[in-house]
Amino acid sequence: MATTETTGLKARKSVVLSIVLWMLLAYFMLPLCWLLVNATKSNVDLFATFGLAFAPSFALFDNIQSLFAFQDGIFLRWFGNTILYAVVGAGGAAVIAAMGGYALAKFDFHGRRGVLMAVLGASAVPGTALAVPTYMLFSQWGLINTELAVIIPALASPFGLFLMLVYAQDAVPDSMIEAARIDGAGEARIFWTIALPLLAPGFVTVLLFQLVATWNNYFLPLIVLNQSDKFPLTVGLSLWNKLANAGGVNLAQPLYPLVITGSLLAVLPLIVAFLFLQRHWQSGIAAGGVKQ
Known part of the structure; x- marks a missing residue:
C-alpha cells in the first residue's frame, strides 16, 4: 500500500512539474513567436491585426x-x-x-x-x-x-x-x-x-x-x-x-x-x-x- 501511495505521489509531482515546465516554455517562447508572426506583416497589417495572428498577406520577403x-x-x-x-x-x-x-x-x-x-x-x-x-x-x-x-x-x-x-x-x-x-x-x-x-x-x-x-x-x-x-x-x-x-x-x-x-x-x-x-x-x- 505504501508503495502504491508513493508511486501516486511521484506521478502527481511529475504532472505538476511538467505543467510548470510547459508554462515556462510558453513564457520564453512567446516573444520569439510574436517576432516570427509580425515579421510577416506589412506596416498596415502590423497595426490592423492581432499580434499573434498572421495577416492575410505574407510580407516577410518584402x-x-x-x-x-x-x-x-x-x-x-x-x-x-x-x-x-x-x-x-x-x-x-x-x-x-x-x-x-x-x-x-x-x-x-x-x-x-x-x-x-x-x-x-x-x-x-x-x-x-x-x-x-x-x-x-x-x-x-x-x-x-x-x-x-x-x-x-x-x-x-x-x-x-x-x-x-x-x-x-x-x-x-x-x-x-x-x-x-x-x-x-x-x-x-x-x-x-x-x-x-x-x-x-x-x-x-x-x-x-x-x-x-x-x-x-x-x-x-x-x-x-x-x-x-x-x-x-x-x-x-x-x-x-x-x-x-x-x-x-x-x-x-x-x-x-x-x-x-x-x-x-x-x-x-x-x-x-x-x-x-x-x-x-x-x-x-x-x-x-x-x-x-
Missing part, C-alpha cells in the same frame, strides 16, 4: 528586401559588426578563461589566493557599473569609436574564469599532467593537447554565455561608439526604433516592420550557434562520463 536596402544596406554592416564583436570577444574570453582556470586549478603559486578572491569579487560587479570607467580609460588610450573598445571588455569574463577553475579541478587528472611532464612535454603543450580537450564541455559553456552576452551587448557599444557604421545590431535597431517612435523623422520608409524583421534575423544566429555548440557540449559530457 520586409527582408527593404531591410537590406534601407539606408544603403547598413543593416548588413551592423550584422557584420556584431559577428565580429561576438566571435572575437566570446572566443577570446573562452580561451582566456580556460587558460586562467586551468592555471589556478593546477598550479600553486604565490598570490594564487589573492587572484582567486579578485576573480570572485569581479564576478559580483555588474558590467553596467564599469561602462563609464571603461569609457574614460579608453578615451585616454584613443580607443573610442573603434572596434577594440567593444572587443577588449568582452575578453574579460570573471564568471567564465571561475567556472573553468571549478571544472578543471576534476576534469584534468593530476596524474595525467605528471605523466606528460615525465615524457618531456612542456606546459603549453600539456594545456593545448591534453587539458583543453578534457575541458571542452566547460569551454563550450563559457563560449555560449559570452556569445550571448556579447551579441546582446547594448550599453557599452552605445557609449563607446559614435559612428553608425560601427554599431552592432542592438544599438542600430534601437536607433531605428527611436526614429519610428518619433514618427520616422521625415523618413518615407515605415520603420516598424524593419525593426521587427531585423530583430528576428538578429536572433537566428544565436539559435543556430546554440544548437551547433550544444552538440559538442553533450558529446563532451558523454565522453567525460565514460573516461576512466
Whole structure:
C-alpha cells in the first residue's frame, strides 16, 4: 500500500512539474513567436491585426528586401559588426578563461589566493557599473569609436574564469599532467593537447554565455561608439526604433516592420550557434562520463 501511495505521489509531482515546465516554455517562447508572426506583416497589417495572428498577406520577403536596402544596406554592416564583436570577444574570453582556470586549478603559486578572491569579487560587479570607467580609460588610450573598445571588455569574463577553475579541478587528472611532464612535454603543450580537450564541455559553456552576452551587448557599444557604421545590431535597431517612435523623422520608409524583421534575423544566429555548440557540449559530457 505504501508503495502504491508513493508511486501516486511521484506521478502527481511529475504532472505538476511538467505543467510548470510547459508554462515556462510558453513564457520564453512567446516573444520569439510574436517576432516570427509580425515579421510577416506589412506596416498596415502590423497595426490592423492581432499580434499573434498572421495577416492575410505574407510580407516577410518584402520586409527582408527593404531591410537590406534601407539606408544603403547598413543593416548588413551592423550584422557584420556584431559577428565580429561576438566571435572575437566570446572566443577570446573562452580561451582566456580556460587558460586562467586551468592555471589556478593546477598550479600553486604565490598570490594564487589573492587572484582567486579578485576573480570572485569581479564576478559580483555588474558590467553596467564599469561602462563609464571603461569609457574614460579608453578615451585616454584613443580607443573610442573603434572596434577594440567593444572587443577588449568582452575578453574579460570573471564568471567564465571561475567556472573553468571549478571544472578543471576534476576534469584534468593530476596524474595525467605528471605523466606528460615525465615524457618531456612542456606546459603549453600539456594545456593545448591534453587539458583543453578534457575541458571542452566547460569551454563550450563559457563560449555560449559570452556569445550571448556579447551579441546582446547594448550599453557599452552605445557609449563607446559614435559612428553608425560601427554599431552592432542592438544599438542600430534601437536607433531605428527611436526614429519610428518619433514618427520616422521625415523618413518615407515605415520603420516598424524593419525593426521587427531585423530583430528576428538578429536572433537566428544565436539559435543556430546554440544548437551547433550544444552538440559538442553533450558529446563532451558523454565522453567525460565514460573516461576512466
